[in-house]
Amino acid sequence: MKLERTELSLIGVAVAVAILAQFSPNWLVFTLTLAISTALVVMGVVMLMRAGLVSFGQGLFYCLGGYAVGLGGRFLGITDALMLVGLGVGVTVAISMVLGLLVTRYREIFFAMLSLAFSMILYGVLVKSHDLGSTDGFGVVDWSILGYQPGTGESGTRAALLLALVIALAIALFLNRYFKSSLGLACEAIRENEVRVEYMGISRQQVLYINYVIAAAIGSVGGSMTALTAGHVDPTMAYWTISGEFVFIAILGGTGHVAAPFIAALIFTLVRTYAVELAPNAWQMILGIVLLLIILFLPKGIWSLFTRKRRTAS
Amino acid sequence: MTEILKTEGLSRYFGAVTAAEDINITITEGEIVGVIGSNGAGKTTFINMVTGYLPPSSGTIAFGGAPIKGLGPRKLMRKGLTRSFQIPQLFLELPVIDNLAIALASAEHNQFQMLRPVRTPRRLAAADNILEQMNISQYRDEMVTAMPQGARKLLDIAIAMLGNPKMLLLDEPTSGVSMEEKYTLMDTVMEAVKRRGLTVLFVEHDMEIVQRYVTRVLAFASGVVIKDGPVDEVLADKQVQELVTGKRKKQPETEGDA
């Protein structure tokens, strides 16, 4: 298989991050891992946005991934991280295949609200599940990977980062190709003009359905990685404000490139971390202003900074 | 000469309003048929019913001998019936080349190819080819938003042709295009049509265009076909002149009807 330049640079960046992480303070490694996990969920949101759909319920799959890790460790005795992530993907794909039949018939605000409703129903079920700790959630077991036990502490966080990097790289490489595939372009075509898509002989329903299920699966991976990293899951993961945050980051980054969600998630996390610290009483305001500035001056997201420069260069 | 499109008793009502009533026509392969009529005469309703955008209230439609009533645009495209639009239906925020590439990919009818890259050398060559035929190669890598109206019309028709149709329906191909460009546009389109040997049904307001490019004309008024025949004969008809081509109606102010 021939690798193209974007792919080479993605791999390069991943390797660079992995090396740099060995010399970075632990908190940064941790923050980076969470940002990567978040970016994966955002990637799902971006996939839907490319098809013209905005989901205010992507937290559903994020939460499913997280709880699959928590429950798989607690009740099925699974400790292997890859198996736990796989479990989450399996459950998520099954559920999204059912929900997808319904929600892909909807557009715009109706899609947004319907996805929000399903996410909130999961939230409600988990809040009512007293044995799962209700809103308090519960801790995730110590995990291993292919027999290696990173344990807790510094080695644990570094192992989590490496795992997240490998998974995220694989997904980014896949999506980079996906966006350029017939299916990926069909999604954008649906966003642009559904009438024409239908007259071209493409089934909108089918395209959106596949896209929805893939986006859900990737969201689940993000949730699983978050659970493995943070060591705790709780129903807030399915609450609509968390889904709103994913949409926020997606808009911040833009839908132009697979790397955009990662950069946006990292910037978002760092802005929030410093905002919380410097202005504990006004950090929401800072986030709101940043968002407005982005929309005003970079309507296509942070990524357009890069493409804009390309235009002037050529 | 085999018949390709046949409608019997085709009607459509919007509540109490009759948009089209009892339309019986037969079109044979290779014909270039014009559809004329003033605003609200039922032309677009007719086209929309034939292309599956609007379900008929009653009547039958057959394409290539098989009934197609109730089939959606997607199935009709698979059977070889495609259309262009009065307002070009394009992917505005995508490059022109991708507009064509996705149409070509879809025309291959192979689901397992959906995850492969859309820009294959074969498709790019085919897309370049039709861009050349349509004289719009200069927009190849631009977004559709950068194209003028005439070029958009051509791209819209090009996309319809890429679906390998047997029959092509053109909905007012020259509306919104300047007087000077009209003939160049139609020449380009008709040459591409002839090269592909397509049957064409096209709606047009401009009688000079109709006279110049079609062999047969259907004249619509108040939802009914009032005259069907060779172009000179229909345009010379008194009733048609009165209801359709009358001087006051020659250049309608607004385009399109329900």
Added chain:
Amino acid sequence: MNTTQQRSIWQKTLLGTATSVALASAGMMGMVASANAQDTFKVGFVTFLSGGASGPFGVPAAQGADIVVKAINEGTLPAPYNSKGVNGLQLETVVIDEAGGPTKQVEEYRNLVQRQNVDAVIGYISSGDCLAVGPVAEEMKMFTIAFDCGTPRLFQEIENPEYLFRTGLDAVADNVGAAHYLAETRPEAKRIAGIQQNYAWGQDSWEDFTLSIEQLMPEAEIVNNQTPQIFQGSYGTEISALQTRRPDIIHSSMWGGDMESFVAQANARGLLGQATALLTTGESGLHRFDGQAPNGTILGGRGPFGGFMPENDLSTWFTKAYEAEHGTPPSYPASKAAQAILALKFAADNSGAEGVPTPEQLAAALKGAKFESVSGTVDMALAGGHQAMQPMLYGEYHFVDGKAELRNIRSYPGECVSAPDGQNPQEWIKAGFPGAKCD
């Protein structure tokens, strides 16, 4: 060179630059923070500064902590805390908003420890945050005091805590105490209903309370429990649903604005005339009800805090200082925060360390200790010396001549309302409180 190629090159360079700049700048800030000189003792204080829990809990707690921290640095606290600083070091606080959910709190906790290099962390009102942060505290070996969260699961999940402490009671004590108070003061009550916020706190509270009632008032019948959403604000429908069940007693673990709204609405609707309300966290509204709760309403303060503080030098000083600064007497979250800061001073002063005490030295000093606080002498007797055992108090609200006061206060010793160390609290209640000393 075609556009695709050009784009990739730009992407490559920019992607690389952006990432490395982000990493480098973040890394540098970490180093700057670590270069701080160590003549102060830095403590992270985590409490709600936004959202519905900030007003009644988070901000009063921050204010209470702030007053004690200032007094410690000036050396103006009463004995035995009249020395300046903690172990001679000035206290420096970093206040963090607890909003955002457990995952974010874990992240913020790590930031506090590794980037801000704090020497101790005090905080957490939400049980979910405690449960998420607790294991991380143990993992990172950081001296951490949970000052308010009430979940009994905290030290069930962390079985052998070393660095994590809780200077208050868990919620089991609130509800066992409530049942005792009812059994003693309202033995004739037959129909008991409840209204709880629909989340873990409300569910746990109602379970512990009903289990205790089964033991202590076997004649009474549980007729209904309403579970409105947290921060719902208006409870009209729930009030009607309660009225149609004709209860004598209404137990509620609702807190903050929700509790106050419920009381005002239920009072205006006459429900509180038909039944007596028992509010396990009602003390935080003591000076805010303004007569909106009928006299005789039963209030708790999650232990000897706020209006239930016993009279001693520390509590008198604290009440006066708080009132001087904020115009109202301290409510229980403020006193609980003050207690946690005092625990820190106690641990630091007794750590025997030169300069900044290590987390191990702090933990060793606080483990199983008895220290003086605004709530009297606190005995770290539970969870292997990591959780306070304190009495539970309940009293009746009376509003006379424009002044609110607590009457008919009863105190239940720690041995009465908390399960003996190592026992599952629900099993302990179901077994009839074996080993409880309630005199």
Added chain:
Amino acid sequence: MLTVWAILIDGFIYASWLFLVAAGLTVIYGVMRILNMAHGSLYALGAYAAASALGWYYAGGGEQLWMAFAIIAVSAVLIGAVTGLAIERGLLRLMYGRDEILMLIITFAVLLILEDVMKLVWGTTPYFAYQPYAAMGRINIDVLTVSQYDLMVVGVSIVIGVGLWFWLERTRIGKILRSIIHDREVSEAMGVNVRRMFTITFMIGATLGAIAGGVTAPIISVVPGIGIEVIVLAFAVVVTGGLGSILGAAIGAIIVGLARATSIHTMPELELFIIYAVMAAVLVFRPHGLFGQAIARKI
């Protein structure tokens, strides 16, 4: 039987409140195609303004009920109109023509900013203006009681509903607005000052949100975050009823209100899902809500 009465009474009271909260949202969407998330903040602003004004009035020894209502009305209308004007002129005006979803995100940013602004202005301590609610008294039906204040909320909501209907259907401005709803470009071409109409609409929608908050203030304790809690409720009602339809919002509110009251009285544990379940169920059968209509693309 008592329970049935209770369900009906509670259901309609809650529905009136929901309608009050949702009316402004649906008016703004109907005319401007903006789903205004900051509506929650306007609700909170109205509540804070009314609660602090009432607090000031009662602290000064006032005890006239009608004065209290006047204070609620004036403070809510003032803050709603002023904030609405500021948001529309200062921000939304720069953004018209953008994607519907992007507009929604913009209003989300406004929501985040206003949340902290309110915290800076009013602090975090709960505001508690119970006096009007307590003073209005109650009606007894067996053990059941109905607050007269709640009944007044029903009245206010009917007045506002009828008023909006009259405004849209029977006045000149209403006619212009309907032409904008029908086809913005054509009305612009016909000389309608669409921008001015947008300003008026947004101010009215914002004021309605603030009034909802102001009317609610005496019932609840006003704390940070109340705006966030109502926004999803309002969205659910509006989507259930059909976006942009006043009648839809009313019917949606009644359906949600009755469903919720039924669940609280008979199965309290379902309360958390009921609103979302109703919304999902309605959308399954009516994909654009009860009174919503699909807009076909021009081809």
